[in-house]
Amino acid sequence: MVSATHSEASEYVSGFALEVLDELWIRIMESRLALQALAGEADLNFDELDGDLQAVQGSAREAFEAASLVHQGAPLDAPWAGGPSRPRAIFARHSAAVRQGAHKVTPSSTLAGQLERSLWQLPIRAEAEDAPDRPKCTATVRSTGDNCVSAAIHLGGGVFGTQCYSHASTAEREQYKIHHKALNNERSHAHAALLDRQREAGVTVIEIWLQHRETRPQPMGDGASPV
Ligand SMILES: [Zn+2]
Known part of the structure; x- marks a missing residue:
């Protein structure tokens, strides 16, 4: 285990990288939308391809959100392995830091996130x-x-x-x-x-x-x- 504490975490994500990740997430959603709009043009079942893209959409969301946390300087627990952390490890390290009393940071709101909500989420009405x-x-x-x-x-x-x-x-x-x-x-x-x-x-x-x-x-x- 690396002995750094969360105050020593020195990871960095540039604003440029964040913007590119936002765009990447949008491109994956665009790919799913384009595939769906092909119905009527091709008598093929694209459910597996859509499933793969959906999984990638989730990974792209996680990549953006983890990058956003690092970009905002969210407090992180010491890394559990050498080398750069995967997005889920960033979430886990941030949660661990929060459990130890650090302030909680949420991923910034973004164009891709708004798009995802407006196109894939049913409006939730308080029942x-x-x-x-x-x-x-x-x-x-x-x-x-x-x-x-x-x-x-x-x-x-x-x-x-x-x-x-x-x-x-x-x-x-x-x-x-x-x-x-x-x-x-x-x-x-x-x-x-x-x-x-x-x-x-x-x-x-x-x-x-x-x-x-x-x-x-x-x-x-x-x-x-x-x-
Ligand atoms: Zn009764």
Whole structure:
């Protein structure tokens, strides 16, 4: 084990490197979007290639986030091996330093991160059902006479019934079912909208790629192929 403490950590990441890593992460996402937008142009199943790209997208995110921590001078525990640390080792070394009382640093917000959230994450809506102050059922358990400990039924829009699903009236149960059906519809619409956004972005990426391809210098006779 190397004997340096976190205050002696001397790793460095330049702003230039950070920018290139951000761009690299974007390029991987662009590749996935372009592949998706090929549906209708090629009768092939590209799920394995998309899976590989998805894994690379995750690695690119980790590389950027670890680089961002180092760039910001986040406190790091001593390295556990010689040579430069891998991104996950940077996260682990930073967590170890935080557990020892150092201040916590979060990776900086970036263009790639915003893009990833807008194209791959469904909007998360706070569910009234998860509210910590959700009321309890007011019924009593017939067999024991004890108060029912279940949470009251959620009827939608933050409105709760007075009893849990099993003690609720038929009318309340009906309202609960209607609410859940609406919720499921809303979710599948949000998912469809996300797929639409991915498709549109993919078409744009392909257009940009093809424009670049037209202006790309041709491979030289000596085998050199400038980008
Ligand atoms: Zn109950």
